Amino acid sequence: MKPMNFRGRWVLITGASSGLGLEMARLLAKEHGAHIIAVARREDRLLALKAELEGAHGVRVLPLVADLTRPGEAERVHAAAVEGRAVDGVILNAGVTFYGRVLEQPAESFDTMLATNVTSVVQLSQRFAADFVRRGEGALMLVASMAGFSPLPYQATYAATKSFVISFGRGLAHELRKTGVSVTVFAPGGIATEMLSLSGLDRKFKAGDLGIMSADACARIAVEALVRRRELAVPGLLNRFLATMMKLLPHAFIVQRSAALYEGGLLKEPSKP
Template sequence: MARAIARDHGGNVVLVARRKERLEALCEELRTRHGVQAASIVADLSRPEDVERVFAEATRERVLHGAILNAGVTYWGEAMKLDWDAFQALLNTNVTSMVRLSSLLLPHLIEQAGGARGGAAGLMLISSVAAFIPVPYQAAYSGTKAFILSYGQALAQELRHTGVSVTVFAPGGITTELLENSGLSRRFKAGDLGMMTAAQCATHAVRAFVQRKELSVPGLLNQTLALASRLLPRGLLAQRTAAMYRPGH
């Protein structure tokens, strides 16, 4: 998404993640290839103190016009076997940091959007198709993504007259490290029906953000799944999904 913002919109970016070398390499790439300003903040968003620091550093002597809260982790396996510390880290990363950062960022974004300048600002929260359907063997993850969907869509209404858009982006399978780290890459592979590359998905996401969409689901298969979740019983969908996600077969 940082690449798409710099390449397609000439946007300056502040990037946040845990791995310093990767952040710095990407910043350098964006500066040389696209001539934008790029800064990085190394932080672990599962740690509340890091979340506070990210906001302080990102807004120190700098004005933000948009924020994309994308960091997320998953666990694939039986919910009762999810280690408690790992669950806390998942919840902190996917939910708590997102709510805290949203609460800290929104007054800043409202200020940029409002007043005499009459500008606009935006917040985008990254959810998942797993928000629409209970996903057995990704129970905690799909729960966090359902939270984000509900929270983000509610927030969009609360902020309607502020000039700040809230976009919830809910992709399906993307071939990224998230699948590698969870083992899901053994089940879902590049080229499978509906799977996207990170670059494809990022293009959709940034377009939705710029167009200030309230909810965006990229790709026909994912849109069909989102629609099915409104038409079919959730229990039936969960049963079908269980067969796809059950580990060890």
């Protein structure tokens, strides 16, 4: 498939108020001249992004305040995004995690995670991909995680949602392969973002640690994968090496080594809700 040219065209990004989503919005505006539809709950962050990108790069930014856990929100976001404009790129990046034992995860935390990481991804993919197919062009990217390549004790429910995203995205990519529409699954390892601090994972993993990427370095690889319409992208040499090992080494060994990352200290402290 031909690379996408987003200059002067609209790209929607969920979770554009922080971390990876924010950096992807910045790069798409600055280096690709894309107009941005920025979706998240925190309006102040979206308004600041609008002022920043419109002032610096002459693109347009539509802030779309939305809570993707609410029933009907995907439909509302889609309708508002396409009103009076064509959207040519969609990055479904919003996501939340929970670190801790499965038996300690509150039911509402799981409901929120499922709605954000899974349900909204399917609902938004269906709506925007249908538009792309009608026009014969478009690029969709789903942000998964390396956590989705194998069971991950102590982030077990999160890893399961990301396995879903990988499987769903790759299946959809195949279904759409002759339509001019690309579906990219982006599966990063650790990134230094609010997700680490919000979940308490920052007690173990910090910016600068081996294997923890900066959000802007990770975003650069993600945007490249979207533009080049790759089917699956894992950013960073170390992550790609680990992803290969996860396929080759015995399952029990991988799960045991992953669990050991947390058992070495992290779980001695109480988890955040």
